[in-house]
Every structure is written in structure tokens, then in C-alpha cells.
Amino acid sequence: MQILVTGGLGYIGSHTVVELLNNGFEVVIVDDLSNSEKFILNNIEEITGKKPAFYPFDLKRKELLSQVFEAHNILGCVNFAAFKAVGESQEKPLEYYENNLFSLINVLQEFKARNISNFIFSSSCTVYGQADKMPIDENAPLKTPESVYAKTKQMSEEILKDFALANRKKISLLRYFNPIGAHPSGKIGELPIGVPNNLVPYVTQTAAGIREKLKIWGNDYPTPDGTPIRDYIYVVDLAKAHVAALKKLISEKSETAIDIYNLGTGKGSSVLEVVRAFETATGVKIPYEICDRRAGDITMAYANADKAEKELGWKSETTLEEALKTTWKWQKYIK
Ligand code: UD1
Numbered sequence: 001m002q003i004l005v006t007g008g009l010g011y012i013g014s015h016t017v018v019e020l021l022n023n024g025f026e027v028v029i030v031d032d033l034s035n036s037e038k039f040i041l042n043n044i045e046e047i048t049g050k051k052p053a054f055y056p057f058d059l060k061r062k063e064l065l066s067q068v069f070e071a072h073n074i075l076g077c078v079n080f081a082a083f084k085a086v087g088e089s090q091e092k093p094l095e096y097y098e099n100n101l102f103s104l105i106n107v108l109q110e111f112k113a114r115n116i117s118n119f120i121f122s123s124s125c126t127v128y129g130q131a132d133k134m135p136i137d138e139n140a141p142l143k144t145p146e147s148v149y150a151k152t153k154q155m156s157e158e159i160l161k162d163f164a165l166a167n168r169k170k171i172s173l174l175r176y177f178n179p180i181g182a183h184p185s186g187k188i189g190e191l192p193i194g195v196p197n198n199l200v201p202y203v204t205q206t207a208a209g210i211r212e213k214l215k216i217w218g219n220d221y222p223t224p225d226g227t228p229i230r231d232y233i234y235v236v237d238l239a240k241a242h243v244a245a246l247k248k249l250i251s252e253k254s255e256t257a258i259d260i261y262n263l264g265t266g267k268g269s270s271v272l273e274v275v276r277a278f279e280t281a282t283g284v285k286i287p288y289e290i291c292d293r294r295a296g297d298i299t300m301a302y303a304n305a306d307k308a309e310k311e312l313g314w315k316s317e318t319t320l321e322e323a324l325k326t327t328w329k330w331q332k333y334i335k
Helices: 011-022 039-048 062-071 086-091 093-113 148-167 199-207 235-251 271-282 306-312 320-334
Strands: 002-006 026-030 053-055 074-079 119-124 170-176 178-180 214-217 232-234 257-263 288-291
Touching (some): 002 011, 011 026, 062 093, 074 235, 086 093, 086 148, 178 199, 199 271, 199 320, 232 320, 235 257
Parallel strands (some): 002 026, 002 074, 074 119, 178 232
16 A cells, blocks of 8 residues: 655645554655755654655656655555745746656656556645636636646646546545644644745744735735635645545546546635634734735635545644644744
């Protein structure tokens, strides 16, 4: 039961590795450390008491990837390795297309050559753009993507569907809403490089005094308090969904499967609600100012995650406040 986890030292990847190990899977990590740190590997071992195999290289290096498949009896893959900064993707489209698509294709080539099935892909609710109705279910139409990053997610989904149909493979596309929080141990979490783009890392860095104040990008949206609404899903809950999706693929009787699941809490929270929840959870005040809207931001996105509950037996269990408490513990650990 060896599972390849690409990008397994990254934010969602590392939490998923922990849950896979806790569920009796052996894990083989390939991660080029372009957006992760080696100490995460040691901390995964501290949390689980198990040591995953680790290969530090870029998945575009086909010959090295082939050697990993030679050395291990791989049963499936959970694929996280990708660049993910929306702004940067607009400035460096070729790098994003090359990295996110070629690395995916290289793993799929190995799957095809070695007759392996069971591929889980890390997708995003960004594929829906501003959906016409809430909550968003898996049948909502995919909108023209706003960024190169979002385009790579849509393209990857198409590549995977074609691959599954042509080669009779089992794949699962997991569309995450907004992942937040850290492991309760405080030993693994998100490591933003430079100034964070995402809300929760910016909030925790403000609480830690690294940032002076939070800039709230607009309070004139058509929402109850004027700030945009998102579905913030706890990263450990999210990681558990990967294990459930993988188990389903492995036990799937039919040769070909294309599973698509929204992974969210089903509940929307505004930016101001997140700030208040953080203050309540930690007792630390967050200074903020209201600024102009950020280009490309949507008003509202929250999930209908009923399909994941029905078919995977999975649902989000952790409250926003509990999740934010873990993020604060992690922030103090890395400070
Ligand atoms: C962003 C990405 C999205 C990606 C997702 C992953 C953009 C435009 N979109 O989505 O493609 O899939 O992260 O987590 O970057 N906010 C502030 N101040 C801040 C940071 C954020 O007010 O300093 C607000 C934003 O306006 C937004 C909300 O907080 O309303 C959440 O922002 P963020 O964490 O960046 O997530 P998304 O915009 O949903």
C-alpha cells in the first residue's frame, strides 16, 4: 500500500501524509522544496512515529521519477506538487504552465506505463469562478478562469478526465474551498513565502506583530457586512477527505472512475467574521483598515459538500474558531 505524494512537504500535502500514515498507508514523497522546508519531514515523523521515503527533485525530471517508480510498489498517487500563487501566475505564465502541467503529465505517463490506477488530484473551487448560485455543487458550470493559476487547475482536470477515459483509470478531482489551520501538534502548517496573499496567514502574522495591520480588501460587496464570503475548511479535515477518496478509488470495482468532490464546510464566513473568530479564539486583537477591492476577487463562494458526505462518508468537523486556534499555535512555533 505505497502511495506517492507529490508536494508532500507542502501545506496540504504534509497534513495528508500524516493522515495516510495514520491510516496504515506507506508514503513516498517527491518534493523539490521549492515552496516547502525539510524540517517538515522530521516533524511528520515526530507526529506519526513513521518515516516516509523522501526524494527531493523536480517532477519534470522524468528519469528520476522513473527510478522512484522502479524502487517502490506504487498503488496510487495524491498529487499536490504545483505552483499556487495567483498574482505570480499572471507574471510567469510559462513557468506555471510548464511546472503544473508537465509534472502532472510525467506522473500520469508512469501510471500508464506501469498500469497503475488510483490518482487523486488537488483541485480548487477557483474552477467555478463567481458561481451563479450558492451553495456550489459539483454540477455548477465551470467559468472562464480569472488567472493562469486557475487555468492550470481547469486544464489539469481535463487532462485527467481524458487520461482516465482513454486508459481506463480511476481518478478523483478534489475541489478545495479555502483551506486554513494547522496540525493540532503545532508542528506542521502553512509556510507563506514573503507577504502572505491569503487572509488567514496575513491575520496570524498581524497577530504576531510581523505585519502592522490587516488590509481588508473592500467592504462594499453585496454581503451582510460588506466583506466577501468564503468557505474556510480546516486543513486536517481536508486531509482526511483525501484518505477517504483514495480508499474509495482503491475499492472501486469498475476499471474507470472519474470522481469529483467539493471539499468545504458548507458554511460561508465573511472576512470580518474571520477576524472576530480569530480574536475570540486567541484573545489577540487584529488591527485592520478597510482598503479598495482586490482585483479578481469574487463576492461569495461556499460549498455544497453533500456528495462527499454521501459517497465518501466524509464531512468537515472542526469549527472556524478551533481551526484558527491551531493556526495561532503554529504561528508561535515558526516565529
Ligand atoms: C485565493 C485565490 C484562489 C485560491 C485560494 C486558495 C486570489 C484572487 N484567489 O482565493 O485562486 O484558490 O486563494 O486559498 O488570490 N483578504 C483581505 N485581506 C488580505 C487577504 C485576503 O481582505 O490580506 C480577503 C479577500 O479579499 C477575500 C478573502 O479575504 O475576500 C479570502 O482571501 P484569500 O485567502 O486570498 O482567498 P481567495 O480570495 O478565496
